[in-house]
Amino acid sequence: MTYTIYAAAALAEIAGCFAFWAWWRLDKSALWLIPGVISLIAFAWLLTLVEANAAGRAYAAYGGIYIAASLGWLWLAEGVRPDRWDIIGAAVCIAGASIILLAPRGA
Structure with missing residues (x-):
């Protein structure tokens, strides 16, 4: 679910910008x-839906x-x-985001 929220937030942020x-x-x-501002508001709201114990960690993974x-967006819009370098870089970034999101942390 977190990845879905992040994907929606990214789409909203990119569209707004x-x-x-x-x-x-x-x-x-x-x-x-007008739709840009609405989209950026949606982006900020979506990030608040992520289950994280710290805002900075949620933003870093995002x-x-x-x-x-x-x-x-570069490709479709x-x-x-x-x-290939874009793809490799994106894969490294998603791996890093996943480490942040999925790391076992104590309560």
């Missing part, structure tokens, strides 16, 4: 900011999932296919 990018860098309408999701 892309809306700002589109407005600022691609000269899109300022109306792009970072690995975010990197992989960003490469998915921007039409740039990730290369």
Whole structure:
């Protein structure tokens, strides 16, 4: 369930940030900011749903999932296919996030 929440949060964060990018860098309408802000609010809310005993640990693990999701966005939304180094880097990040998330910790 945690990975699903992180994936949804990553999609919300990337979409929200892309809306700002589109407005600022691609000269899109300022109306792009409305769904962008809503998406960023959804991102922040989703991260609060993760079961973690420390916010910093939840954010650190999220970072690995975010990197992989960003490469998915690169491919699907921007039409740039990730290369083997992108894939290797994302796999390392997901492995690191998994170590953080799944490590046995005492109560």
